[in-house]
Amino acid sequence: MKHWILGLAALMMIALPSQAVAALDGPKAKTIDELAAMFDASRCKGCHGEVYDQWSISHHARPQMGVHGGLKDTPLARAGATPWSPEHPSQATLDTFPCFKCHLPQALTHAEDSVAAEYAQALVDQDRAKIGKLQITCIVCHNNKAIIHRLQEGEPEPNVLYGTRNIPNHPDPVFTEIRQSPVMSEPLYCGQCHGVGVNLEFKNPVQCATIYGSYQHAYIPGGGTQSCQECHLYPKHNGVADHRMLPDWNDTELMSQRLAQSISLNMQAMGYEWLRGGGDRPSRLVVETKIDSSAGHRVPDG
Numbered sequence: 001m002k003h004w005i006l007g008l009a010a011l012m013m014i015a016l017p018s019q020a021v022a023a024l025d026g027p028k029a030k031t032i033d034e035l036a037a038m039f040d041a042s043r044c045k046g047c048h049g050e051v052y053d054q055w056s057i058s059h060h061a062r063p064q065m066g067v068h069g070g071l072k073d074t075p076l077a078r079a080g081a082t083p084w085s086p087e088h089p090s091q092a093t094l095d096t097f098p099c100f101k102c103h104l105p106q107a108l109t110h111a112e113d114s115v116a117a118e119y120a121q122a123l124v125d126q127d128r129a130k131i132g133k134l135q136i137t138c139i140v141c142h143n144n145k146a147i148i149h150r151l152q153e154g155e156p157e158p159n160v161l162y163g164t165r166n167i168p169n170h171p172d173p174v175f176t177e178i179r180q181s182p183v184m185s186e187p188l189y190c191g192q193c194h195g196v197g198v199n200l201e202f203k204n205p206v207q208c209a210t211i212y213g214s215y216q217h218a219y220i221p222g223g224g225t226q227s228c229q230e231c232h233l234y235p236k237h238n239g240v241a242d243h244r245m246l247p248d249w250n251d252t253e254l255m256s257q258r259l260a261q262s263i264s265l266n267m268q269a270m271g272y273e274w275l276r277g278g279g280d281r282p283s284r285l286v287v288e289t290k291i292d293s294s295a296g297h298r299v300p301d302g
């Protein structure tokens with residue numbers, strides 16, 4: 001636990017005097033920088049170094065960048081390219097990007113339309129440095145998305161983080177308490193963003209991730225027993241869940257190793273020729289293929 005004492009000392013020297021930490025219950029963010037500051041998790045690194053390093057190389061740390069930096073939302077910002085695209089980036093609103101529902105949920109709860117307009121312009125400019133500031137940070141997962149049944153449990157509180165247990169004194173300048181989240185260890189928690197099927201609530205429905213649907217409708221009824229957390233965050237290392245949450249599609253080598261383990265291909269082939277009377281019929285080949293996957297859902301998704 002020495003590392004967090006060091007972290008606390010570092011915080012007192014750096015973070016506290018500058019008071020640069022933006023409150024979650026303050027006014028909504030008007031710029032990308034304001035939104036990034038509100039959910040900024042860099043100060044968590046001092047005390048949660050291992051988790052931070054794992055998270056920082058995960059897809060959750062780059063949800064707007066696309067695989068290999070392909071800036072996946074670009075067509076939405078280009079006039080005429082999609083039904084959502086505005087005439088000019090300055091006319092973009094939060095509705096221009098239905099993708100925010102899962103790729104950047106904090107924009108819908110904590111940002112003004114001006115953030116969407118700035119984002120659209122950044123896409124047109126292919127400004128990767130700016131777009132990279134938009135992340136699914138620790139605070140998005142441990143505050144904003146940590147309560148689902150809000151009629152029962154209430155809204156997430158601005159000075160509380162939610163985790164696996166109650167910790168009344170949490171030594172962070174903003175999030176001074178940790179409460180046990182009722183859902184963070186449940187598949188439903190991941191299901192908030194990992195999709196059940198087509199998103200019909202939009203004026204133009206979109207479909208992207210559907211893994212939670214596949215998990216619920218195929219894996220569980222087929223006798224599956226494991227949770228998303230068990231396959232993607234455990235075994236815990238030094239008592240801490242693995243926040244890399246693999247796979248990582250940018251790491252092609254690791255990806256093919258993992259897929260070789262989790263997806264098996266069994267192929268049998270038999271060739272034969274027609275006997276007498278076959279005339280000019282060509283030779284035949286019968287191929288029987290069986291593809292089996294050990295994942296708790298369809299692979300690939302989307």
Ligand code: HEC
Binds near residue numbers: 004008011139163
């Ligand atoms: C000054 C050090 C310090 C800072 C800064 C800090 N934490 Fe912590 N955090 C701790 C300590 C200590 C614990 C309790 C760990 C223990 O008892 O094993 C803890 C516990 C937690 C837990 C609960 C873990 C569980 O068991 O469920 C979460 C979640 C958490 N921190 C997230 C964060 C996030 C996110 C940030 C940044 C916004 C942050 N912390 C900043 C020191 C810190």
Ligand code: HEC
Binds near residue numbers: 207
């Ligand atoms: C229901 C939630 C949800 C919505 C809505 C959504 N996505 Fe996704 N998207 C995800 C998740 C989760 C992943 C990663 C996991 C997966 O692919 O199964 C993903 C992966 C992707 C990927 C592949 C990975 C990458 O970064 O290149 C692309 C491209 C993508 N989304 C584009 C979009 C676009 C564009 C929109 C809006 C038009 C959108 N998504 C809307 C949840 C969503």
Ligand code: HEC
Binds near residue numbers: 105191
């Ligand atoms: C706030 C929404 C959100 C939550 C909550 C969330 N994810 Fe994700 N997750 C995403 C998005 C968006 C991506 C894709 C980012 C990108 O485009 O690269 C992603 C990517 C991933 C990936 C990388 C593979 C891929 O195809 O991108 C894995 C694995 C993953 N998530 C597992 C989980 C698990 C397990 C949980 C629950 C413990 C979880 N996620 C919770 C939104 C979320």
Ligand code: HEC
Binds near residue numbers: 044048239
């Ligand atoms: C995609 C969502 C997501 C993100 C992003 C995320 N966490 Fe977590 N975190 C979880 C989940 C889910 C668990 C609970 C795992 C379990 O079931 O034990 C967890 C557990 C923890 C724990 C408790 C220790 C443990 O593993 O049981 C700590 C501490 C923690 N997270 C800190 C952080 C910090 C710090 C960051 C940012 C660097 C972060 N988390 C980012 C989802 C997330």
Ligand code: HEC
Binds near residue numbers: 191211258
């Ligand atoms: C029985 C274990 C198991 C369970 C349960 C499971 N997964 Fe997976 N998941 C895998 C395997 C295996 C892969 C294939 C890639 C790999 O090996 O990393 C995978 C791949 C993924 C991917 C990448 C798929 C793609 O095409 O981009 C995402 C995202 C993901 N899982 C999220 C989840 C979520 C969310 C849940 C819970 C609703 C879940 N997984 C439940 C084992 C599991």
